[in-house]
Amino acid sequence: MKILWESMPYLLRGMWITIKLALVSEVCILVLGLLIALVRISKIRVFRFLAAVYIDVIRGIPLILQIVIIYFGLVHLGLNLDRFTSGVLALTICYAAYEAEIFRSGIESINKGQMEAARSLGMGYMKSMRFVILPQAIRRVIPPLSNEFIALLKDTALVSVIALAEAFQRSRELMGTLANLTPLVGVAICYLLLTIPLMRLVQYIEKRMARGD
Amino acid sequence: MTEEPMIRTVKLVKKFGHHEVLKGIDFEVQPSEVVVVVGPSGSGKSTLLRCINGLEHATGGHVYVEGVDITDHDTDINQVRQKLGMVFQDFNLFPHLTALGNVTLAPVRVKKVNEEDADRRGIELLDKVGLKEKADSYPAHLSGGQQQRVAIARAFAMDPDVMLFDEVTSALDPELVKEVLDTMKDLVREGMTMIVVTHEMGFAKEVGDRLVFMDEGEIVEEGEPAEVFTNPRNPRTREFFSKILTHM
Numbered sequence: 001m002k003i004l005w006e007s008m009p010y011l012l013r014g015m016w017i018t019i020k021l022a023l024v025s026e027v028c029i030l031v032l033g034l035l036i037a038l039v040r041i042s043k044i045r046v047f048r049f050l051a052a053v054y055i056d057v058i059r060g061i062p063l064i065l066q067i068v069i070i071y072f073g074l075v076h077l078g079l080n081l082d083r084f085t086s087g088v089l090a091l092t093i094c095y096a097a098y099e100a101e102i103f104r105s106g107i108e109s110i111n112k113g114q115m116e117a118a119r120s121l122g123m124g125y126m127k128s129m130r131f132v133i134l135p136q137a138i139r140r141v142i143p144p145l146s147n148e149f150i151a152l153l154k155d156t157a158l159v160s161v162i163a164l165a166e167a168f169q170r171s172r173e174l175m176g177t178l179a180n181l182t183p184l185v186g187v188a189i190c191y192l193l194l195t196i197p198l199m200r201l202v203q204y205i206e207k208r209m210a211r212g213d
Numbered sequence: 214m215t216e217e218p219m220i221r222t223v224k225l226v227k228k229f230g231h232h233e234v235l236k237g238i239d240f241e242v243q244p245s246e247v248v249v250v251v252g253p254s255g256s257g258k259s260t261l262l263r264c265i266n267g268l269e270h271a272t273g274g275h276v277y278v279e280g281v282d283i284t285d286h287d288t289d290i291n292q293v294r295q296k297l298g299m300v301f302q303d304f305n306l307f308p309h310l311t312a313l314g315n316v317t318l319a320p321v322r323v324k325k326v327n328e329e330d331a332d333r334r335g336i337e338l339l340d341k342v343g344l345k346e347k348a349d350s351y352p353a354h355l356s357g358g359q360q361q362r363v364a365i366a367r368a369f370a371m372d373p374d375v376m377l378f379d380e381v382t383s384a385l386d387p388e389l390v391k392e393v394l395d396t397m398k399d400l401v402r403e404g405m406t407m408i409v410v411t412h413e414m415g416f417a418k419e420v421g422d423r424l425v426f427m428d429e430g431e432i433v434e435e436g437e438p439a440e441v442f443t444n445p446r447n448p449r450t451r452e453f454f455s456k457i458l459t460h461m
Contacts, residue, residue, distance in 0.1 A: 116268055117305035117364075121319035121371055122295035131322055135309045 003182040007174050011183060014170035015190045021084065021166055022153045025091040029152070030145075032092055033099030038129070040104050051100070058097035064158045066090050071162040087159035087166075095152055099145060106141035107133055143209065146202040150195055167191070217280045219244050219375050219406050220265055226273035227260050234260045236430040237274065242375065242408060247401055249417040249438065250410045252427035253453060258410045261427070262377050265408070266297045279374065295323065298368030302380040304360040306352040312339060312363045313348040316370045324371070331370075338366040342396050358389030362396050369400070376400060378409040414457060418442060426450045 040051035058066070067090040074081055074089075081089065110133050118128035160169035167187050174183035220242040227235040234257045242248050250258045263269040265276055267283050267290045276283045278293050307315050316338055317331040326334070339345050342362040344355075352360050361381055368376060378397065382390045394416050400407065401420045411417065417424055417438050424438040426447075434441060434450045445451045 111305070113301060113303060113305035114307065117299075117301060117307070118319075119291075120266055120268065120294055120297070120299035121367070122291045122323045123319055124291050127322055131318060132307055136307075139309070 003178060003180055004186050007171075007178070007183045007186055010174065011167055011170055011186050011190060014165055014167035014187070015194075017084070017164070018153070018156050018166040018168075019194070021087055021091070021156045021159065021164075022149070025088045025095065025156075026149055026152060028088060028092040029095040029099055032096035034103050036096055036100035037103035037107065040100060041107060055097045055100055058094055063090070063094050063155055064161055066094050067158055068161055083159075083162050083164040086162060087156070087164050090159070091152060091156065095148065095155075099148055102141050102144045102148065103137070106137035109140060110136050139209075143202055143206045146198070146205065150198050150202070153194060153198070154191065216243070218242060218277075219246070219279060220408070221277040222261075222265070222274065223277070224274035225261070225264060225271055225276060227257070227264055227269060228272045234430050235264065238430075238432060240425070240432065242406060244374075245404045245406055247405075247407045247409065247420055247422045248425060249421035249423070250408065250425045250427060251412065251414070251417060251453075252433075255429075256427040257430040258427045259379050262299075262379050262408060262410050266294055266299055266377060268299075291323070295371050296374045298371060298373035298376045300361070300364050300368050300376065300378045300381045303384050304352070304357070304364045306360050306364055306367070308352050311349050311351055312344060312355065312366075315352070315363055316367045319367070320370050335366075335370060338370055339363070341399070342366045343392070356389060357385045358392045361385065361389075361393045365393075365396055365400075375406045375408065378407065378411065380410055380412065382411065382413055412457070414442070426453065428453065 036051050036054065039047045040055065042048055042051075067087065070090040070093070071081075071083070071086040074086065114132055114136070115128055118132040119125070123131070156166055157168035159166060160172065163169065165173075167190055171183040171187035175181060218241040220240070222238050222240045225235055225238040225240070226233065236257075238257075238261060240261065250261065252258050260269055264271050265278070265283075267276075271284050274284070278296060281288055281293055283290060283293050306312075307318065310318060313332065313335045316335040317326075317328070320326040320331045320334070321328055336345060336348055339348050342365055344359055344362055344366070347355060347359060347363075352363070355363065364381075365376075381397075382393050385393065390413070394413065397407070397409070397416070398420055409416070409421070421438040423435060424441045425435040426433050426441065426445075426449075428449050434445060434447045441450065442454065445454055
């Protein structure tokens with residue numbers, strides 16, 4: 001108990017890095033994911049193909065491997081990004097592939113008549129997307145995207161492989177120096193304090209939307 | 214022929230795969246004319262309408278809107294579509310916008326009308342279709358007939374030269390059909406050019422300047438509505454009317 005208490009400040013600072021990592025990545029992921037989704041459904045076949053390849057390749061490789069490849073690969077190329085940026089980059093590249101598929105399914109779930117109605121009013125494809133399709137599609141994919149965010153929050157722990165001092169990495173350091181498992185339990189509790197309320201929130205949103213639709 | 218017709222199709226062909234839905238349609242609509250297109254389902258009448266505003270790409274032939282060939286790749290289809298107001302069978306209102314939002318979206322985003330003016334005009338149009346008090350309602354809270362009237366106002370908000378109606382009463386409960394037809398009659402009275410694909414024969418007879426009967430991708434017969442109804446020349450037309458009239 002004492003160890004738990006004493007290691008907490010150090011772990012909490014790590015947790016703060018974890019949260020920052022997750023939030024910064026999430027913003028990048030949403031932007032990139034949406035872009036990839038739009039390319040994935042574009043009318044130009046080559047673009048569609050490239051997006052599909054990206055999505056398949058990324059989803060077919062373990063995240064932890066991508067993190068290592070990106071970090072050391074960039075170093076090898078002479079691009080010396082700090083660990084936090086590398087972490088954000090790796091998480092973004094990976095999660096954007098998953099979220100692109102979620103965005104795509106959301107866009108494709110919108111009735112074809114919506115696009116036709118928008119186009120028939122003289123709105124171009126991009127305008128129709130922006131003002132008619134996306135507002136509806138994004139609303140629909142909020143629950144699955146929220147679940148992805150929870151997964152992301154947990155997956156930030158993988159960034160410890162490049163020794164970024166986020167929560168999990170710190171707990172392992174402490175475990176090593178103190179020869180005690182308690183810090184790991186401490187960090188697990190920290191994750192739960194974040195993920196359980198988030199999971200409840202997603203359930204709440206899902207229920208409300210089920211009633212609304 | 215001195216005046217350029219509003220709409221003209223020349224040998225318009227549309228194929229879906231190997232299936233030829235339109236088999237070389239020659240069709241014209243003059244300014245202020247109300248043309249009613251009838252025919253059995255699958256006859257290609259909706260496809261004809263959709264080819265006119267480019268929602269379907271013609272496989273062959275030409276479609277001219279006020280003299281502009283929309284099958285030409287250099288034609289800015291968005292420009293042409295502003296002249297063509299389309300109303301759909303299943304309304305296709307934008308569910309995330311209020312009735313007023315539906316009506317003002319295109320004027321604001323395409324014509325760059327400022328929002329105040331667009332709102333004022335939008336309220337006017339909703340008033341015209343009898344739904345001023347529903348301006349802030351979302352489509353989900355409107356009846357089918359009300360939704361369709363909002364859709365008419367929405368199409369009309371772009372100040373089109375021609376209105377295209379694609380079986381706009383087919384998805385409505387019978388008691389809601391009249392309010393939509395009445396709204397359309399108001400437009401006729403204003404001299405709007407209209408192409409109306411419908412099964413409403415009473416409406417065709419009452420307001421149609423010309424009746425076009427289509428079957429299997431061809432225009433089989435056309436003429437003055439009362440004349441075609443009472444005295445169809447083609448056996449296919451006769452058969453079609455005898456079938457519906459027994460249902461009436």
